[in-house]
Amino acid sequence: MSQPASASTDSSRGYLASSGKGPALFEWIFSTDHKRIGLLYLWCITTFFLMGVVLGLLIRLELIAPGPTIMNAQTYNAVFTLHGVIMIFLFIVPGIPAIFGNLFMPIQIGANDVAFPRLNLLSWWCYIIGALTAVTALFSGGGPPDTGWTFYVPFSTMTQSNVSMATVAVFILGFSSILTGINFVVTVHRLRTKGMTWRRLPLFVWALYATAWIQVLATPILGITVLLVFLERFVGVGLFDAAKGGDPVMYQHLFWIYSHPAVYIMILPGMGVISEVLPVFARKRVFGYWAIAMSGLAIAGAGSLVWGHHMFASGMSDMAVLVFSFLTFIVAIPSAIKVFNWVATLYKGSITLAPPMLFSLAFIILFSIGGLQGLLLGAAATDIHVHDTYFVVSHFHFVMFGGTGFGFFAALHYWFPKMFGRMYNATAATTAWVFMVSGFLVLYLSMAVVGLQGMPRRYYDYLPEFTNLNVSATVGSWILGAGLALMFANLLVGLFRGGPAPANPWKAATLEWTLSSPLPAENFEEEVEVTEGPYEFHEVKPS
C-alpha cells in the first residue's frame, strides 16, 4: 500500500505540530481541539485495551487445566471482574465514538469543531478521573472488586472488596459518556455545513448520532443504579436488600435497562465504521443508504426494550419472559438489515482487500455468528439451558470483540494515514489479521461448544471432561494475542518510520479525505459546500 506522497501531504505535521508555547503536555491535555482530544482518547483507550487483553490472557492461562494453575480463586475473581470493567467501561463503550467520532465526525459534516469544545475536554477529564478511580480501586480498600462487571446485589453490597470505589468510577465514566453524547447530538443538528443534508450524512455520522441518543437516554439509569449500590454499602438504605423489604431482582432490572442498550452503544459505532469502509473498498455506492441509517435508529429504539432477556433465569413472570423474548427477536431484524445491505454493497463491487477492508469483512462474519448465537439466547427455552454458561461468554465476545473490536481495528487501519500522516505496512497488517481471525475462531468457538456441554462461566475450576476444549481455547487466545501484538507493533512502526501518507490513499469521498494528512490544525479555512452524497466515487460510471 505504499503510494507516493502527494503534494497535499502536510510536512508541517498539521494538528500534531507543537506551537512551542508552554509545556508540550499541556498543549494536549488542556486542548479543546476535537482532533487532539480524539488522539488523547486513542492513547488512553488503547492502553486500557492492552491491559484488558493481558488480563484476558491470564484468565485463559488459568483455565488451561482444572484446579489451581497460576493464581488462587480470589485473584481469579478479581481478574475477570477487572477484565470486564476495563473492557466494557474503558474500552468498548467510549472506544470508537470518543476516538474516531471526535477526530472525524465534525470534519465529516464540514464543521470546525464539536458544538461544545470545552465540554468535550471535560468529557476526557471525566474519562481519565474515572479510569484512575477504577485503577485505584484495585490497590485500595479491601482489595480489587470481585463481583464481575455487573455488580449484582446482594454480593456487591456485602463483599469486602473495594466495590464502592469501582461504582464511583463507573458513575464518573457515565458522566463522560453522557457529555460526549449530548455534544454529538447537538453537533450533528447544529453544525452541518452548507449542503450537508440529512441524506448526505456519512453513515458513520448516522451511527454516532444513534449511539449518542442511547448514551443520553440510557446512561443516567446506570448512574442511579450504581449510586444506590454505593448508598447501600455506606448507609444501608436497603432498596435492594430482601431483609429490609427490597427486591434484588429490581437491581437487575435497573442495571440492564442501561446495560442492554449499552451493548448497542458499543456496537453501533462499529457498524458505522463498516458502513464507511465497505463502499470505499468496493468502489460502489453503499447499498440501501436509508435502510442502514434508519436501522441504526431502530436498533437504538428497540434495543431499549429488551433488557429482560438477561433475566430469564432470575425469576420473572412467564408473561414478561414471553414479551422480552419476542422483543429480542425484533431487534435482530434491523441488525440483519444492515448485514444484508453490506453484503449487497459488495455485490459486483470492485473489491480491494486492503487491511481496513479485511477487518470489516471479519466484522461481518464474526458479528453474524454472534448475532445468531444471540437468537439462541433470546429464545427463552434454549436460554434456560445455556444461561450462565460459556456459550454466553462466547456470544458476547463474538458480537463485542468480533464486532466492535474488529470495527475498531478497521477504523484504526482506515484512518491511520489521516491521523498521523504516515502509512503502515499492509503485508504485516494482513498477516496480523490472519492470526487474529484464526485465533479468535479457535478461542471463542471452543467456548461456545464447551458452554453447550454445560460448563458454567466465571468458574475457577471445572470438570476434567471440559479440559480439551479449554486447552484449545487457551491456545486460540495465544494465536489471537500474537496477532494483536503484531498488529500494534506494525502500527507503532508505521507511526514512527512509516512513509508519508497521501491525502486520500483509499480514494474515499467523505470530507476528511479532502484535507491534508495528517489533518491540518484548522479543519476548513473557509466554509465548504457539499453538493453530493458521501459515496459518489467519480471513476465509477453511474449504472
Added chain:
Amino acid sequence: MSTPEPKDAFGAKFGMWLFLFTELILFSGLFILYAVYLAKYPKEFASAGQQLSVPFGAVNTLVLLTSSLFVAMATTSIQRGQKKLTEWLLAGTAFSAVIFMVNKYFEWSAKFHHGIYPDAPGLKELPQGEQIFYGLYFATTGLHGLHVLIGLALFLYVWGTVRSEKVHAEDYGLLENSGLYWHLVDLIWIFIFPLYYLVL
C-alpha cells in the same frame, strides 16, 4: 486551534435540554422503584406516608415555586437590561434554595430524632414495606436536595457573572439555561411532594 465560532444560543439551549432529560431519567430510576414497591406494599406505604409532615413539604413546595418565579423574572429582566433587578432576583433564588435546605434539615432531623434513618436499629422493627418507604424517601429527597445545593452554587456563580457583566442583555444564555435547570429541580419536587406526602 480553530477560530471561535459565533455563539450558538439555540445549540446551547438544545444541549441543556438534553442534559435535563438525563437528569429526569436519573430520578426515574427512583420513581420506578417507588412504583414497584408501592404495588407490592400499598398498606405499609400508606401508613408510613402518614408520618411525613405535610406542612414541611408544603412550605418547601411554595419556596421552590417562588424561586422558580424569581428565575423566570430574572430571565426577562436581564433581556430588558435591568441589571440591578436581575441581581436581586437571582439573590432571591439562591436565598430560596437556602431556605429549602434549612427546612429540609429540620425535617430530616425530626425523622432522625424519632429513630428513622437508613439502617437505624429502630427502623428494622417496622414492617418491611415501611422500611422500603423510608429508604426511598431518604434516597429520593437526598438526591433532590443535592440538586438544590448544586443549584445554589450555580446561582451564586450566575449572580457573579451578571454583576461583572459577563452575562448581559445580548448574551444571557448562561442565566436562561441555569433557569431551565432550576425549573427541572422544581418540577421533580412537584412530583416528589404528592407521591410521598399527599397521595398515600
